[in-house]
Structures are given as C-alpha cells and as structure tokens.
Amino acid sequence: MPQLIPFYFVNQLSFAFLTLIALVYIFSKYILPLFTFQQVIRLYITKLSNKS
C-alpha cells in the first residue's frame, strides 16, 4: 500500500525530534553555561590581578 509509505518515517521522525530536544536540553543546561562561567571568571581574575 503505497499510500502508507510516509508513515514508515514516523519512527525516524519521532526519534529525531526526541534527540533534538535532548541535545537542546543538555547543551543549555550543562555545556553552554560553562562558557559564560569561563568568561565571567576570566574577567573576574583579570580585575583581581589588576587591583593588586
């Protein structure tokens, strides 16, 4: 039944969305904040070393 062919991709599609959501969550929660953290600390210790 050729009319059912698009539904054969629902499996792939759902996993792709799930993976995307998981990646967005992991990046925004655990990986990308580390870069901001690093920037803040770089500025902080630079200011500290300028003070002394």
Place this chain on the structure above:
Amino acid sequence: MATKVAAAAVDFTRIYSTLGLGKETIAALQAFRKRHADAQRIHGQYASQPTTVDFSHYRSVLKNQAIVDEAEKLFKDFKPVTYDVNAHIKAIEAFETKAVAKAQETAEKIDVELKELQATLANIEEARPFEDLSCEDVGKAHPRIEEAVATMVKKGKWTVPGYKEKFGDLSLM
C-alpha cells in the same frame, strides 16, 4: 621548699631566648633575678655569722662584772619583733596563681596562632601556579560567581559585557 622546686623548674636562658619577650620584660626579669640573688647572698652571709655571745669570756676579761650582768640580762630579754608575713605570702600566692593563669592563657593563644600560621604556610606551599587555575577552583572559592552565572543564564544573558573588547572572540563574521 616550693620556691626551690620552682627555681629548679624555671630555665631562664630558654625564657630569654625562645619566648620572644619584650626588652622591658626581659630587663624586669633580670632585675628581679639580680634582686633575688642579692637577697640570697646577704642571707647566706648573715646566717654564717655566730649568733651567741660568750659572756663568760667577758666576765673573765672585764673588771666591771655588773655591766656584763646587765648586758647578759638585756641579751636574754631581747626578743626580735615578729612580723606577720602570712598576708604577704597570700598576696604573693594570689599574684603567682594569676601570673601562671595568664601565662597559660598566653601559651594557648600562641599555640592557636602557631597552628593558624602553619595552616597558612601549608596553604602557601601547596598553592598551584596561576596558570594551573581552573574554573572549578574559582567556582569553589567563590560560589557567588556560580550563582550569578546561573541567574544570568536563566535571564537569557549568555554574554558578559566587556569580554569581547578585552579578550576578543573566534567568530569570523
């Protein structure tokens, strides 16, 4: 007896050299020791002198016996004035207990300070060079930075103002 025991227990050279006392304190301590040594010397000097008078010798030598009798009578009647030294001893003992308590307190204080100094020294010795510093260490040392970054991220602020001007970035655009 107690004074002798105390004198044997006190090692003055150690006190002068190791305790790090002030000049005034050492001078006062030396003056006190000198006074004590002088008193001991004078006491020894007088204790060695004879305390009896040989009246029979004077009787045989002098013609006037009446004066010898009178002198003997006066000598026998003489009684040294007694002083009540208990009050002084009590005051000294009170002072001693106070001084000992204060010294112990000072020793404890110095011990605590010494421990702190040693901890600081160990901290300095174990400190890593600046190049080896990691974000984790700074975050542990200042949890406030971590909190600030968390609130920044929650508000959608992912960049730090002034960072790009100072350090630049890797973007080609």
